Amino acid sequence: MRLAFLAALIWSCLSLPIRAFEVEDRVLYPASPAISELRILSTTDRAAFEPIILAFQAAHPGIAVDYTIASTTELMTALHDEGAVFDLAISSAMDLQTKLANDGFALTYSAANTGALPDWANWRKQVFAFTQEPAVLVVSDRFFASGTAPRTRDDLIDLLRADPDRFQGRVGTYDIRNSGFGYLMATQDSRNSQAFWRLMEVMGRLEAKLYCCSGDMIRDVSSGELALAYNVLGTYAAAQQALGVGIQIVVLEDYANVMMRTALIPVTARNVPDAQKMIDFLNALGTRPDLVAASGLAAIDQTALRENTALRPIRFGPGLLVFLDQLRRKNFLRNWQNSLFQE
């Protein structure tokens, strides 16, 4: 009861009643013969994760995979509040995954080949990071000729201020009230730079459009509906750009938050051995360039992080819990709304 009450407090700002979590999609990958079934709850798009699942099944025949897709907040609701039964949870919201582990909803696993990964790539041997994906600025070819896109947040703010008519209603970003990933990026932005709040105010004046997901933002940028979208998941954007949809990807040079997609084994898991196999498989993503290419998910690459100091990987730790604090979240969202929705 108390947990439910706590959850109600956390998610009260979403004005969502306690209910079964919302599933976006569910895909079954049968195995013949199927010896066991691995139930994955994930925030990762089917297109990105399907190659990984198929490769996993090729490496471990006999494991059928039940792949359920939900948003980051729905995933949190499912595991934290509703006790949903899954063998593996994969999410792009590191803070929510950290909170799951901190609050005791994750099982510990001493992964066999985490040795290949840096120490900071897992937390408590419960949350395992397997990708590094920067949050990027996506701009439309129709608005920006090649090489004219802003390179820093200050450039972006100046550009938007200089020509408000051109960008009125043409900028987009996450609705952080509904997107766990958007909230994580916004809170990390607020820690990194004061420019974030100025940017939000400028975007507010331009009546920015708010989105639930990176995919929608990329779609609208490529269609020319939007001139630019801020804090888009870089891996998805790169996958779309590869299809030639008329977008440019800008990794801002003042800093770029790098999110790590993480996997954890919920305490409700029934098929722990296969979940552990999947974690081992994901940890070894860096050794499979074919999978990286097919999924569009970038494996953890310490060299890239060392070479580009603007890339700021979000570090695991109790600090990630700060913005999940009920009051802190309420205050942050109020500030965000005050910046974005000006009367």
Place this chain on the structure above:
Amino acid sequence: MTARRSIRRRLFFQLAGVAALLSLTFFLVLRSVAERAAEGTQDGILSASATAMADSLRSVADGVTLDLPYSALSMLGSVGQDRVFYRVVVDGQTLTGYDDLPLPSDIPSNGEPKFDTLAFRGDKVRVAVVSRTIGSLGSLIRADVAVAQTREALAATSRRITAIATGVGVGFFVLATLLSLWAAQSALAPIDRMTAAVTRRGPKDLRPVTTDTPTELVPLVDALNSFMSRLRASLLRTEDFIAEAAHRVRTPLATVRTQAEVTHHKLTKPEHKAAIREMIRAIDESARSAGQMLDHAMVTFRADSLAKDALDLVQLTTEACNRLAPTAELKDNTILRSQPDHPVTFHGDGILLQAALLNILDNAIKYSPADSDVFVSVTEGDEICLSVTDAGRGFGGVDVSRLTQRYQRGTNVGDIVGSGLGLTIADEVARAHGGRLAIAENPKGQGACVSLFLPR
């Protein structure tokens, strides 16, 4: 004497025991200090975190609010990857955080942190709580801020500390034990040295012990030395007495012999002559014994402080042969010499060597049958060998080593005058010079071969 307890072993075990006790104490102290320090570190971070949170509390229109500082929780991740929990209670109501987190009792209201270890969600957590009073709407409200952290990093640190402390303790013990062994060994080394010095001595060496003596053993050594000097004095008195007695006996015996010979000439009856001859023979035997006793006493005396004169052994043997040539001639014996044509130099006591050689040669002549040769040779090899070979009866196959003992004679010599001291004297002289006496049957036929070996 019974050897019950080894000082060395007792010393070693006592030192090792002390080392074990010290190692254990060291281990316990190290562990407790280090664990307290580790615990103190966690408490310090927890209280800093709680204080940072409490300092961020502020009153607003509808009560009290908190902008949780990022550092308040992130600092808790600096030590390990422990789970963290927090709870802010304002006026008895949970403002934010985990509302089921238990709070320590008796929270001091002066803002000092209070620590406790409590159970939460199936784990032991360390809780720090600080209290603040906040003014809100004209009234004062009490706020308690609690921050809790699991103790996995602490447990890991504790395991590491225990491992290190164990390693250090065991290492210390092993080192201390080895040092104890060495200490026991070295403390008793003077005793071993003295034992060796005393053991090395010859049976006649009664000089005082002068090796380096530790202070503790000085009384023992003094007592030993005093005992030995008394023993030595007593032995010298005995030897003196024997020498004196022999001397006193020999002079009158000479007179008696002369008179007996005179009487022998005067007597005409064969049975009287035979009786007198028997008497002369007995007198000779006594005189000879007395002479050898004198020689023996002299050897004992001179061997104590051996002279180291440069001697020519060729000359020495020649002189000895010349001295006994008349005696040999009486029995038609010939002394044949085989000597190098150059001097053979040896550092020793000429009088003693002369006495030894005379005794050996005298024996050889005594046991030689009439009209036979006595062969004397001086050879140089690894050792210098003075060898006297006769064609007498030899030793009849008895144990020759016994013959060098005082007053011991062969089993086949009943008809010949002898005291049993001759070879003893030669043997003692040889030993005094660091050499040895070899007694053997003549390798070239009938007879005995007595060799005096001297080191070069």
